[in-house]
Amino acid sequence: MGRNGEPRPGHQSRKKGVACSRSFSAGISFNYRVVLCRTTVYKSKRWHPKGLFLEKSLSELINELLFGHKEGIRTLKIQLNCPGFDVEEAIGRGQEDSYNSTKKEFMRVVKECRKKHIKANSGGILAMDFTIETVRGGDCEQMGRDDNSVLLF
Numbered sequence: 001m002g003r004n005g006e007p008r009p010g011h012q013s014r015k016k017g018v019a020c021s022r023s024f025s026a027g028i029s030f031n032y033r034v035v036l037c038r039t040t041v042y043k044s045k046r047w048h049p050k051g052l053f054l055e056k057s058l059s060e061l062i063n064e065l066l067f068g069h070k071e072g073i074r075t076l077k078i079q080l081n082c083p084g085f086d087v088e089e090a091i092g093r094g095q096e097d098s099y100n101s102t103k104k105e106f107m108r109v110v111k112e113c114r115k116k117h118i119k120a121n122s123g124g125i126l127a128m129d130f131t132i133e134t135v136r137g138g139d140c141e142q143m144g145r146d147d148n149s150v151l152l153f
Contacts, residue, residue, distance in 0.1 A: 028114065028126045034065060035133035044131070053130070054107065058091060058099040065132065075135040080106050082113040082128040090135070 030053070036043035049056065050064060062070060079088040087109050089102040110128065117126045 028128060030128050032130045035131060054103050058096050072136045073134045077133050077135060079131040080109055084116060085109050085113050
């Protein structure tokens with residue numbers, strides 16, 4: 001901050017408690033995919049968040065994802081894969097505190113994976129894959145019997 005509480009030129013402010021992924025974007029490819037269906041044929045589709053993933057609330061994320069029947073979503077399953085790491089989190093609808101904890105864990109993993117990538121002097125782009133899918137009412141085996149109740153992104 002400058003003398004009068006104004007931001008210094010070139011200084012970016014962040015929301016308190018939310019890590020900004022822009023500082024990590026150099027040399028990292030964040031690949032987002034939503035699962036459309038896991039029945040008869042596995043289907044998924046690439047997705048690009050509007051803005052920064054880590055700055056979204058759970059409700060903003062659900063509203064942004066392209067799928068029908070949003071009111072039937074009970075849980076979002078989000079998985080982050082990068083070399084040496086595989087993190088999967090299940091977040092119940094409306095559980096913003098749990099989602100915030102998940103975002104902190106993802107940021108920790110991104111930092112650790114990036115450190116290992118740099119230390120190994122791997123060069124090139126570090127790929128980090130996010131997979132997002134829904135769980136709707138009932139258990140997964142039950143849902144697998146009916147395409148209309150499963151993972152509609």
